[in-house]
Amino acid sequence: MHVPDGFLDAPTSTATAVVAIGCVGVALVGARKELDDKTAPMAGLVAAFIFAVQMLNFPVGAGTSGHLMGGALAAVLVGPFTGVLCVSVVLLVQCLLFADGGITALGTNILLMGVATVVVGWLVFKLLQTTMPKRLALVPAQAGIAAFASVPAAALLFVGLYAVGGAADISMDTLLTAMLGVHVLIGIGEGVITFLAIGAVVAVRPDLVYGARRVLARRELEIRSEVTA
Amino acid sequence: MGAGHGHKLHYHGHSVVHRAPAHLKILALLAFMLVVVATPRDWYAAFAVYLGVIAVVVAVSKVPPTYILKRTVVEVPFLVFALLLPFVAQGPKTEVLGVTVSQHGLEAGIALVVKGTLGVLASLTLAATTEPQDLLAGLERLRMxxxxxxxxxxxxxxxxxxxxxxxxxxxxxxxxxxxxxxxxxxxxxxxxxxxxxxxxxxxxxxxxxxxxxxxxxxxxxx
Incomplete structure (x- = not known):
C-alpha cells in the first residue's frame, strides 16, 4: 500500500524526500556498473515489468488476493542499484500518472518500497549466498528468504517514521505489533512468490538472474572435432 | 491496444490547464500539497478553500468532475486505515453515535481522509490534463x-x-x-x-x- 498525502507531517515528508533523492543518486552511479550504456532501455523495461507484476493478483483464498511488491525480486533479478532505480521510477510513475501515493509522500514511498525492500532484500540474499554452498539450485530459496525478510523490515522503518512524524498518537507498541504481524504474513506471500518466480527464471535463463551469476557453473570452451549425428 | 496515445487517466482536451507547461503543473501540485499537509488539522475552513481551488482548476480544465470522482477509488485502502484510527488511538475518549472512540484518533482519522482525498483529487487533475511525454519534458526541465x-x-x-x-x-x-x-x-x-x-x-x-x-x-x- 502506498503512503498517501497527509499521513506523515510536512517536516518528516521533506526529510524522507531528501534521503530518497540521495539514495536514488547513489543508485544512478552504481547502476552504470551493473548495466553500462544499456541502463536506460533495460531498466525502463524492467520497471515496466515490475509495474505489470504488481498487477498480477495472487489469490489468498476466500475471495481475497494480494500482489507482489517486488523489491527483493528486482534486486535479485537485476542487481541492487538497478533494482532501486526501477522500483523508484515505478513509484514516480504511479504517483504522477496514476494518482497512487501522494506527491508529498513520494520520498517516503521511495524510501520504504524502493530503497528499504531492495537493500534489505539484497543484503539478506548476499549474506545467505556467502554462508551457504555455492549452488544454483539454492538461489531461488535464498531469494525467497530475502523477500520474506524485506517486507517486515520496510514495515519496521514505516513504524519508525510514524513515531517521528505520524498524524495520530497511536501507542507505538500497538502499531508495531499490528504492522509487524500483518507484514510477516504479507512477507510469507512475498517470499513464496519470489521463490517460485526466481525459480522459474533460473530454470530457463539462469544467466539473466543477476544474483545467480556468481554461482553459475563456469563452462569451459569445448572444441569437438567430430560431428555427432 | 493501439487506441489513442494518452495513458489511462488522461482526458483529452485543449484547456488552459492542459496547455500549461508540465513543469509548472508539477511544481504547483507539489507546493499545493505541501501547504495542505502542513495545515493544522482543525482549520476546517482552510480545507474548504483548498477543495474550492481544486474545483476551480477542474472546471477550467473542462474535465468532467464525474471523470475525476470515479477514479478516486485508488484511495480506498487508506480509508480503511483512517476508519480504524478512532478505535486504536489513545487519549481522551468521546462518544459518536453511541460508540466510544478516541478523540485524537477521530480527529486524526478525519484529517487523514480530508488531506488524502485532496491529494488524490489534485493528483488526478494533473494526471487527467498532462500527457506522459509532456510530463517527462517537465521533469527534465526540473533538472531530474x-x-x-x-x-x-x-x-x-x-x-x-x-x-x-x-x-x-x-x-x-x-x-x-x-x-x-x-x-x-x-x-x-x-x-x-x-x-x-x-x-x-x-x-x-x-x-x-x-x-x-x-x-x-x-x-x-x-
Missing part, C-alpha cells in the same frame, strides 16, 4: 537526472506493451481452463511472472541493439 528521465521514458513507452503481454498470458491460461482460486495455483502464476520477466528483459536487449544500430551513445539526441 537525464538517466532517470530516460528510464522513465522507456518505462512509460513500454508499459502498455508489457501489461498487454501479461494480459495475453492471462487469456492463454484461462482459455486452457485455468482459474486461480487459492495458493495452490501460485506456482503457475509465478511461472507466468518469470516468463514475463524473461520476455521484458529480452525485449529490452532488442530495443538496446536497435538503438545502437541507429547511433545511440547513451544519451538521447538533443
Amino acid at each position: 537526472p537525464n538517466q532517470l528521465v530516460q528510464i522513465m521514458a522507456f518505462m512509460v513507452r513500454y508499459l502498455d506493451v508489457v501489461t498487454d503481454e501479461m494480459q495475453r498470458m492471462k487469456v492463454a491460461r484461462e482459455s486452457r481452463g485455468f482459474n486461480a482460486r487459492n495458493p495452490k495455483h501460485w506456482p503457475i502464476l509465478a511461472r507466468s511472472a518469470g516468463a514475463l520477466f524473461i520476455r521484458s528483459y529480452e525485449r529490452g536487449e532488442r530495443v538496446h541493439l536497435a538503438m545502437l544500430s541507429r547511433g545511440y551513445t547513451g544519451r538521447m539526441p538533443e
Whole structure:
C-alpha cells in the first residue's frame, strides 16, 4: 500500500524526500556498473515489468488476493542499484500518472518500497549466498528468504517514521505489533512468490538472474572435432 | 491496444490547464500539497478553500468532475486505515453515535481522509490534463537526472506493451481452463511472472541493439 498525502507531517515528508533523492543518486552511479550504456532501455523495461507484476493478483483464498511488491525480486533479478532505480521510477510513475501515493509522500514511498525492500532484500540474499554452498539450485530459496525478510523490515522503518512524524498518537507498541504481524504474513506471500518466480527464471535463463551469476557453473570452451549425428 | 496515445487517466482536451507547461503543473501540485499537509488539522475552513481551488482548476480544465470522482477509488485502502484510527488511538475518549472512540484518533482519522482525498483529487487533475511525454519534458526541465528521465521514458513507452503481454498470458491460461482460486495455483502464476520477466528483459536487449544500430551513445539526441 502506498503512503498517501497527509499521513506523515510536512517536516518528516521533506526529510524522507531528501534521503530518497540521495539514495536514488547513489543508485544512478552504481547502476552504470551493473548495466553500462544499456541502463536506460533495460531498466525502463524492467520497471515496466515490475509495474505489470504488481498487477498480477495472487489469490489468498476466500475471495481475497494480494500482489507482489517486488523489491527483493528486482534486486535479485537485476542487481541492487538497478533494482532501486526501477522500483523508484515505478513509484514516480504511479504517483504522477496514476494518482497512487501522494506527491508529498513520494520520498517516503521511495524510501520504504524502493530503497528499504531492495537493500534489505539484497543484503539478506548476499549474506545467505556467502554462508551457504555455492549452488544454483539454492538461489531461488535464498531469494525467497530475502523477500520474506524485506517486507517486515520496510514495515519496521514505516513504524519508525510514524513515531517521528505520524498524524495520530497511536501507542507505538500497538502499531508495531499490528504492522509487524500483518507484514510477516504479507512477507510469507512475498517470499513464496519470489521463490517460485526466481525459480522459474533460473530454470530457463539462469544467466539473466543477476544474483545467480556468481554461482553459475563456469563452462569451459569445448572444441569437438567430430560431428555427432 | 493501439487506441489513442494518452495513458489511462488522461482526458483529452485543449484547456488552459492542459496547455500549461508540465513543469509548472508539477511544481504547483507539489507546493499545493505541501501547504495542505502542513495545515493544522482543525482549520476546517482552510480545507474548504483548498477543495474550492481544486474545483476551480477542474472546471477550467473542462474535465468532467464525474471523470475525476470515479477514479478516486485508488484511495480506498487508506480509508480503511483512517476508519480504524478512532478505535486504536489513545487519549481522551468521546462518544459518536453511541460508540466510544478516541478523540485524537477521530480527529486524526478525519484529517487523514480530508488531506488524502485532496491529494488524490489534485493528483488526478494533473494526471487527467498532462500527457506522459509532456510530463517527462517537465521533469527534465526540473533538472531530474537525464538517466532517470530516460528510464522513465522507456518505462512509460513500454508499459502498455508489457501489461498487454501479461494480459495475453492471462487469456492463454484461462482459455486452457485455468482459474486461480487459492495458493495452490501460485506456482503457475509465478511461472507466468518469470516468463514475463524473461520476455521484458529480452525485449529490452532488442530495443538496446536497435538503438545502437541507429547511433545511440547513451544519451538521447538533443
